Amino acid sequence: MNDTSLSTKEQRKPLVYLVAASALVLLCGAAFAPDHLEINLGENSTWVLWDQLRLRIWSNLFVVAFFLLTIALGGTLFIALTYISGAGWHVAFRRIPESLAKALPVAGIFMLLVLGLRFQEYGWHHDWHGGPGTFWFKELWLTPWFWMIRSVAYVVVWSLLGKMLVSRSLKQDESGDTKLSDSNVGLSALFLAVYAVTFSLACVDWIMALDPLWFSTIWGVYNFSGMIQATLAVIIILGLLLRVQGRPLHGVFTDEHLHDLGRLMIGFSCFWMYIWFSQYMLIWYTNIPEETSYFIIRTHGSWGPVVVVSIILNWVIPFFVLLPQPAKRSSGIMMKVAIVVLIGRWVDLYVMIFPSTLISKPVFGIWEIASICCLVGAGTLLILRCFDAKNPVPAKDPYLKESLHYHAN
Amino acid sequence: MSEPNAPLRPPLVTGDKTLSDVTQDICEPLECRPNALWWVAFLTSLSFLLLGVVAVWYQVATGIGTWGLNKTVGWGFDITNFVFWVGIGHAGTLISAVLFLFRQKWRTAVNRSAEAMTLIAVMCAGIFPLIHMGRPWLAFWMMPYPNTRGPLWVNFKSPLLWDVFAISTYLMISAVFWYVGLVPDLATVRDRTEPGWRKRIYSILCLGWDGSARTWHRYETVYLLLAGLATPLVFSVHTIVSMDFATSVIPGWHTTIFPPYFVAGAIFSGLAMVLTLMLVARKVMTLENYITKVHVDKMCKLILAMGCIVGLAYSTEFFTALYSGNAYEQFVFMNRALGPFNWAYWTMVSCNVIAPQFFWFRSVRSCLPVVFVLTLFINVGMWFERFVIIVTSLHRDFLPSSWASYVPSWIELATFAGSFGLFFTLFLIFCRVLPVIAIAEIKGAAHLKKVPSKQASVQEKVV
Numbered sequence: 038m039n040d041t042s043l044s045t046k047e048q049r050k051p052l053v054y055l056v057a058a059s060a061l062v063l064l065c066g067a068a069f070a071p072d073h074l075e076i077n078l079g080e081n082s083t084w085v086l087w088d089q090l091r092l093r094i095w096s097n098l099f100v101v102a103f104f105l106l107t108i109a110l111g112g113t114l115f116i117a118l119t120y121i122s123g124a125g126w127h128v129a130f131r132r133i134p135e136s137l138a139k140a141l142p143v144a145g146i147f148m149l150l151v152l153g154l155r156f157q158e159y160g161w162h163h164d165w166h167g168g169p170g171t172f173w174f175k176e177l178w179l180t181p182w183f184w185m186i187r188s189v190a191y192v193v194v195w196s197l198l199g200k201m202l203v204s205r206s207l208k209q210d211e212s213g214d215t216k217l218s219d220s221n222v223g224l225s226a227l228f229l230a231v232y233a234v235t236f237s238l239a240c241v242d243w244i245m246a247l248d249p250l251w252f253s254t255i256w257g258v259y260n261f262s263g264m265i266q267a268t269l270a271v272i273i274i275l276g277l278l279l280r281v282q283g284r285p286l287h288g289v290f291t292d293e294h295l296h297d298l299g300r301l302m303i304g305f306s307c308f309w310m311y312i313w314f315s316q317y318m319l320i321w322y323t324n325i326p327e328e329t330s331y332f333i334i335r336t337h338g339s340w341g342p343v344v345v346v347s348i349i350l351n352w353v354i355p356f357f358v359l360l361p362q363p364a365k366r367s368s369g370i371m372m373k374v375a376i377v378v379l380i381g382r383w384v385d386l387y388v389m390i391f392p393s394t395l396i397s398k399p400v401f402g403i404w405e406i407a408s409i410c411c412l413v414g415a416g417t418l419l420i421l422r423c424f425d426a427k428n429p430v431p432a433k434d435p436y437l438k439e440s441l442h443y444h445a446n
Numbered sequence: 447m448s449e450p451n452a453p454l455r456p457p458l459v460t461g462d463k464t465l466s467d468v469t470q471d472i473c474e475p476l477e478c479r480p481n482a483l484w485w486v487a488f489l490t491s492l493s494f495l496l497l498g499v500v501a502v503w504y505q506v507a508t509g510i511g512t513w514g515l516n517k518t519v520g521w522g523f524d525i526t527n528f529v530f531w532v533g534i535g536h537a538g539t540l541i542s543a544v545l546f547l548f549r550q551k552w553r554t555a556v557n558r559s560a561e562a563m564t565l566i567a568v569m570c571a572g573i574f575p576l577i578h579m580g581r582p583w584l585a586f587w588m589m590p591y592p593n594t595r596g597p598l599w600v601n602f603k604s605p606l607l608w609d610v611f612a613i614s615t616y617l618m619i620s621a622v623f624w625y626v627g628l629v630p631d632l633a634t635v636r637d638r639t640e641p642g643w644r645k646r647i648y649s650i651l652c653l654g655w656d657g658s659a660r661t662w663h664r665y666e667t668v669y670l671l672l673a674g675l676a677t678p679l680v681f682s683v684h685t686i687v688s689m690d691f692a693t694s695v696i697p698g699w700h701t702t703i704f705p706p707y708f709v710a711g712a713i714f715s716g717l718a719m720v721l722t723l724m725l726v727a728r729k730v731m732t733l734e735n736y737i738t739k740v741h742v743d744k745m746c747k748l749i750l751a752m753g754c755i756v757g758l759a760y761s762t763e764f765f766t767a768l769y770s771g772n773a774y775e776q777f778v779f780m781n782r783a784l785g786p787f788n789w790a791y792w793t794m795v796s797c798n799v800i801a802p803q804f805f806w807f808r809s810v811r812s813c814l815p816v817v818f819v820l821t822l823f824i825n826v827g828m829w830f831e832r833f834v835i836i837v838t839s840l841h842r843d844f845l846p847s848s849w850a851s852y853v854p855s856w857i858e859l860a861t862f863a864g865s866f867g868l869f870f871t872l873f874l875i876f877c878r879v880l881p882v883i884a885i886a887e888i889k890g891a892a893h894l895k896k897v898p899s900k901q902a903s904v905q906e907k908v909v
Binding site for chain 1 (some may be wrong): 542547678681685691692693694695700701702703704705706754755758761762763766768769770772773776806
């Protein structure tokens with residue numbers, strides 16, 4: 038508790054090495070490896086080690102960057118939702134979502150760098166004319182400079198609002214002024230209104246536009262559902278790690294909090310499945326050619342099993358495992374389910390992005406492993422840095438007492 | 447739960463009530479004769495109901511050619527009213543089940559009447575597809591069972607059939623949930639009633655409730671389980687209603703956001719209707735200490751949130767129509783905003799998106815007459831939403847030669863008025879025969895003044 042930082046330099050070392058090594062692998066791959074590599078096995082058979090390597094590395098970075106960004110944004114969303122609903126139960130561990138919110142600018146810049154890196158992957162980037170006159174809006178909307186300004190604006194606005202929410206909470210630690218809570222309620226309302234519009238548009242701009250002819254109105258809701266589910270998983274993991282003896286949330290993050298987070302996670306798993314099914318079922322049922330393109334690639338051929346895996350990880354496992362009440366109060370089960378959900382989130386993004394960047398079949402190899410290592414290592418380092426170990430509990434929050442004595446019966 | 451933060455959490459029951467005051471205040475309307483105001487309201491509703499009965503009798507006898515529909519606009523008032531009433535029926539289960547799971551204790555003041563409203567609204571909704579069949583006495587054909595008609599099975603691939611299952615399930619579970627919640631209160635009423643036929647009826651209805659710890663324990667378990675079971679139903683019913691439209695290939699009907707958008711819209715309209723009724727009920731039945739300004743404030747905030755979600759859904763649809771580049775999608779949305787039914791579209795937008803924005807201001811939320819007017823606007827707006835979706839997507843179809851307009855006939859208007867008559871008649875009867883507030887629940891949720899009993903004061907001395 039007396040340490041100013043959550044971890045020592047020694048503890049961080051393996052993570053730094055992990056990030057450095059995996060980044061080096063990705064960098065070398067992008068810079069030196071041939072785009073297409075196959076080994077001739079003789080007798081007219083070749084073993085293709087990889088194809089379209091540059092594209093594949095970029096797609097990996099895209100998945101990882103969006104994953105990290107939505108976790109950070111999800112932390113901000115969690116804070117805003119709890120303020121606006123007048124919740125008190127979560128105050129004891131609010132520094133966890135706050136640390137995620139503090140990671141927003143870095144995660145956002147990373148996302149923008151990845152987007153800028155291979156902007157040409159967007160089919161409409163150069164000299165694209167969609168066709169008949171009805172495409173005037175799309176041509177206008179996807180004008181490259183307009184698109185870039187919007188992307189930067191989303192990240193700036195989210196980061197600013199997140200920073201304001203967190204800074205008032207930190208200020209309250211010193212003054213104990215309950216007016217700061219009230220003003221955060223108003224700010225949360227503003228954030229939610231801005232978030233709802235900008236996040237829907239960001240998902241259209243960044244992911245849906247990878248396939249410039251396809252559209253689906255539920256897209257924003259679908260991305261929201263995955264985002265909040267993964268954020269809850271991260272909050273659960275961090276809470277469990279920080280409540281170990283000798284760590285800052287020991288005795289503060291209780292089974293009651295864990296229980297409620299578990300309930301929320303099971304709820305949002307179902308919500309994710311509901312939204313996924315709504316999109317799939319309506320497109321499958323009506324069978325309109327310009328809409329089915331998205332699911333034809335993903336459910337026919339080798340991508341099909343990946344979709345099934347995504348459903349198992351994101352809904353089947355969390356739902357059935359967390360259904361009994363004791364499971365939601367067990368550290369071991371909750372930790373495992375949270376990890377499953379995070380893997381599920383990666384698979385969900387993978388199956389959202391890879392087929393759209395025209396990677397023809399599912400691939401999993403050194404490049405995917407390196408990018409995931411990069412994500413886990415850099416993400417952990419980032420959150421460790423953002424978690425304020427000096428004030429791990431919002432000590433003067435008016436609802437802290439309620440949160441500490443809370444019973445999730 | 448621990449003691450609430452006194453300065454931050456306002457009390458849910460005002461007026462310094464004791465436990466027995468709560469019972470007395472809520473049971474009072476059941477134990478006295480109805481006043482003149484009730485009779486005026488009841489007879490007005492009843493006459494609307496009679497008007498509806500006459501209209502239904504006439505259209506069933508004559509045929510549904512008495513409606514204003516035509517070949518192009520094959521769905522009009524009937525389905526609009528159906529979806530409108532099903533939507534109204536959403537708030538009950540939301541308040542009872544979802545808010546129960548989220549432990550929103552303020553729900554205890556409104557859940558009973560919201561659930562009653564739900565049941566009545568679902569009944570009102572059910573009337574419309576029944577009449578639409580033309581031969582309602584054959585309605586049992588909707589049930590899948592081996593039969594001598596071929597055998598001729600229902601079409602399991604049709605969302606209209608899913609509707610039959612979804613809505614009947616919803617009605618049943620909501621009724622069970624409502625009844626289970628009523629049992630302890632029925633026992634309270636039984637215990638207060640003088641011996642006679644009323645006491646006998648309440649005794650039968652409360653299923654021999656004895657108030658023992660064991661009974662309470664089982665009761666709470668059942669209630670929690672039912673809340674869990676009812677929660678998916680809040681989503682499923684309107685999801686499936688949305689699929690009546692979204693599984694078609696009609697631009698304006700087929701869009702993937704429909705399921706969550708319809709659910710949000712249903713909750714929005716249901717909450718608005720609950721608030722409209724509660725604002726009247728608290729005044730007429732002098733329940734101001736139970737349905738306080740705090741409750742109204744929270745409901746307003748929920749309505750605001752839902753209104754914003756509905757607004758986001760409208761803009762998402764419009765944006766995607768433009769973005770898609772699909773000429774038909776674009777035409778339908780432009781036609782909604784600028785075509786012959788633009789008045790309906792802009793009524794919808796102003797009532798559903800603009801009106802709730804006033805709830806951003808605390809001063810508006812605490813001024814009850816203004817809240818009342820705004821909720822009325824939302825009720826109107828949500829009816830128009832369904833009208834816009836249904837009629838504007840149909841009336842100018844792919845062939846300009848078959849474009850048509852739609853004007854409801856007097857029969858349709860009378861049937862719609864009749865459904866309101868049914869709704870208010872049943873609601874007014876409910877207010878007279880059952881406790882409108884869950885007595886047992888509100889006692890558990892509110893921190894009431896404790897009157898020191900003789901025993902307690904003795905114990906205190908011992909301690």
